[in-house]
Amino acid sequence: MVLFPRFWRGLPYPPEYLAEVYREIDMVEDPSLYKAHDMPVTLPQALSAPTPRQNPPASVDKFYRPSAKGAKGYEDKLVKGLIKQQFQDKTDIDYDVIDFIQHVWKFKPGDIPYSSYELDRANCHSYAKLEYERIDGISYQEITGERACCSAFENIIRGVCHELTPAIPFDEREFPLVFSFLHDRTPKGDYAKFKPDFGYAPAVELNEHTWAHWGAYGELKKKRATPNIGPTTRIVITKTRIERLVKEWELRQQPGKGKEKGSLSSSSTSNHATPSSVTSPTTQSRKRKAKGPAEPCVSKRTKTSHGTRKTVDLTGNEVQSAKYANELLSHGIRNYATGFLVEETSMSLWYVDRMGLVKSRSFDIFRNPQLFLLVIAALHFANRAQLGMNPLIEFPANVFQSYDSAVLRLPRAVDHTKEPVEELSFGLRITKAKPLVVAYGALGRGTTIVPIKAQGRAKELFGSENLVAKMSWQPINREDTEDQLIRVIRRKLGKRKKTRRYLKHIVDLKCSLDLTDAELNLPRASMMLPEAYEPRLFRVLILREYLPLEYVRSLDDFQRVFIDAVKAHHKVYEIVGVLHCDISAGNVVFYRDDVGHAIGVLADWDLAAYKLDLDDVEKWMRLVEAHYMRRASENSESQDTDLPEGDPPPSNNPAKKGPRYRTGTGPFMALDLLDGLPIFHGYRHDLESFFYLLCYFCGTFNPPKPSESKGTFRFLAGWENGNLSAVAKAKMNFLLKRKDNPEDELNMFDSLFKDTHDVYRPLVIKWIQPLYKLFKIVPKVSTDVSLTIVSILEEREAGSVRKERQLAKKLKKQCEDADKYLTYEKFIEVLL
DSSP states (O other): OOOOOOSSTTOSSOHHHHHHHHHHSOOOOOSOOOOGGGSOOOHHHHHOOOOTTSOOOHHHHGGGSOOOTTOOBSOHHHHHHHHHHHHTTSEEEEEOHHHHHHHHHOOOGGGSOSSOEEEOHHHHHHHHHOOOEEEEOSSOEEEETHHHHHHHHHHHHHHHHHHHSTTSOGGGSSSOOEEEEOTTOOOBOSSBOOOOSEEEEOSOOGGGOBGGGOSEEEEEEOOSOOTTOOTTOOEEEOHHHHHHHHHHHHHHTSTTOSOOTTSOOHHHHOOTTSOTTOOOHHHHHTOOOOOOTTSOOOOTTEEEOSTTOEEEOOOHHHHHHHHHHHHHHTSSSBSEEEEEEEETTEEEEEEEETTEEEEEOOEETTTSHHHHHHHHHHHHHOOTGGGTBOTTEEOGGGOOSOSTTOEEEEEEEEETTSOEEEEEEEEEOOOSSSOOEEOSOSSSOOOEEEEEEEEHHHHHHHOSSOEEEEEEEEETTOSSOHHHHHHHHHHHHHHSTTTGGGGGGBOOEEEEEEEOTTTTTOGGGGSOOSOOSSOEEEEEEEEEOOBOGGGOOSHHHHHHHHHHHHHHHHHHHHHTOEEOOOOOTTTEEEEEOTTSOEEEEEOOOTTOEEOOOTTOHHHHHHHHHHHHHHHHHTTTOOTTTTOOOOSOOSSSOTTSOOOSOOSSOGGGOOGGGGGOOSOOOOHHHHHHHHHHHHHHHHHHEEOOOTTOSOOEEOOOTTTSOSOHHHHHHHHHHHHTTOOSSTTOSSOHHHHHTTTOOTTTHHHIIIIIHHHHHHHTTHHHHHHHHHHHHHHHHHHHHHTOHHHHHHHHHHHHHHHHHHHHHSOHHHHHHHHO
16 A cells, blocks of 8 residues: 555645634635536535534535545635645745747747747637626526636637647647546546636546646636727737747847846737727736846835745635636646646746746737747647656556556655665556655645656566555755665664664665756746745655555554554664654555564654754753744734644754754654744653554554555544644543533543553553553643743843753753653553
8 A cells, every 4th residue: 555654635735724824814705606506515604613422514524535426625715724824925926938948848939830820800809808707696606707708718729729730630738738627527526526627638528537637727717808909800920929939939048138038029009900998807907026046026016025935815716716726736746837827818938846936927819919929839848847747757648537547757766775776667567556645735835645667777686575555745955865774774674684674664766866856847946036935856765565544444553653662762762863744644654564464663754853862952952943044034914823744854953054943743742742842852762652652543543444445544633733832732621631612521531542442451451551550740841841941032032141051941840750761661661
């Protein structure tokens, strides 16, 4: 089965977090409407939290699993709220249209086949005179004119495509896609049922469209009729205009000549034979002063954020466009997603990768038809890589109907001994039982797990066992990378005869590959944008395939797996000095040996870090300094306080630039770490995470039925919450055996194990109750540590260095006392 490293079942954010985001953001309602029976549930329904004794309601539960047949999946409003928040400081707007097409789709004005082109008169007139109009019925809402508008726009583009390749069959293009209006069809996806107006997809029936196979998307918004586009109006792009566009572009490529980047060329804005009075309100209201290439244009909608980065307040239509890019990047094996947004007659181009969003300047498709032609031609002739699909994946005969016949080719790699190897190939073996798993969301690591099988030279090196490729975009500033740490751990454990037996409990890395954005030809690498919010590189790890805990078959299976993981974790800490820092239900996995016994394995080391010496008070001071400076730079904002776990800090050195997220996965994080205060991750924190994992498994796991291959985990209210402060409160009540609500019949500890399956109930008495006596000290330790850290921060603000150092020594003593009490020896004694 596929090994997937994150706990949220492939999803980066739980529903409560999305609901909180939506509640805090004043979303502008889009003109897109639903029929009454398709309308999302109301926000109070989405926010209703289930009790631990109940299965979650559909409005919450569907956030945790791929959309089932007949389910809506992720709620539209909540996803929009998340996108609006995520993209606000990771967006660049008003990028030059021609430069956008050149860098993203690798298409230049000179690539247009020289000819004269004319936009279809009847469809231009039909599109111009139509508008959307809401009609409210007794039991439904609909928009009249939408189908006609979109059909006319589709015919305009298809007409140009036919002129571009009048005598060339579609299948002779490198990547033959068809521009289609989706009508009432929704592309198939794993997470939600979102429907853009248009898609560039293989020539299949509309009901066969899937997000994984799309090349690009398109969205159209039209509220009013466009004047002066009559039935006899001709919109022609002559050879002369194309030649002028080419010469203008060539001039701009010469240093010190032509127009600056960030401004439209003169030929682009002239009106030749086009209706001069047709002007987009959006275009008029967003005219910007031209900037040079090193300083892209900044919109009036932006404002200063952290450092020199600007924030952008996306409009409702823009959020909807970004939502579709988000869906594209959540399906298939992609590096980026592209599309366009048309508002009235004004078109903007969209590019989204794992680091942010780039939106082009808007242009009028009727006043600047040569730019419209350039967009159509670029998309028409684009290949897979130019549309954002990972170039390491190859398909036979350019047929892109599914991934199961594709091949992953690595031009080079580094094996487990750090020796270089070249030209490795792996066949993808994606089936319903072993699907491609992609983390939901456009930004961040975008972890993708691909089941593979070695071929050729790779088979000679790694054998014929089942493998997975773990692909992700990792922070470029992280010092101790996952592949490096795995190699160090396995090398040091393998040196000693006594520790060599622990190798089978550490994930087996076959080889790895790092590629920069430039090596992958990522458009961002050549677009001369400001530095990415968080620069990233693409990493591929080839690993042995393991089974997740859902495939545990018996009490004995789980006991073996859990004990193996605890022992291996301690041995790595003892011998190598590395802490895992992300113990969770998704990172403890297993395989079966030759006799069928379950062998526990500790996987996903991408948040791991070397342990720190508590004797160095200066390290504490630097950590406090980093926290204090960050809080000051954010002007006491709390936007990161409630975020679920994202990417890891690059190292335990607070001076290093890195993402502002804590390590760990919320439901299993130690109480000390949930408050976001500056404290080093210690061994006792991982031990505490093991305890929470044990409680979670026993309290929520439903074993598989005889006819099923795997079991399921029930939703655990309180712990599975994106607001880490809420998680801290729930765990505090759990450890203190308090009720979450006064009207509850049971306290949170007893409530969790009320519905424990009979198979695993013995573990509650044998393991959990003795360990609870050990960990019930955690609330007091956490409270004392938190109060001391707060006092340190107060003294820092007051400028009292002497008191600050005294408190730092007190904090060190508190942590040392806790470390002496919460030990591996006491923990493992209960398990054995």
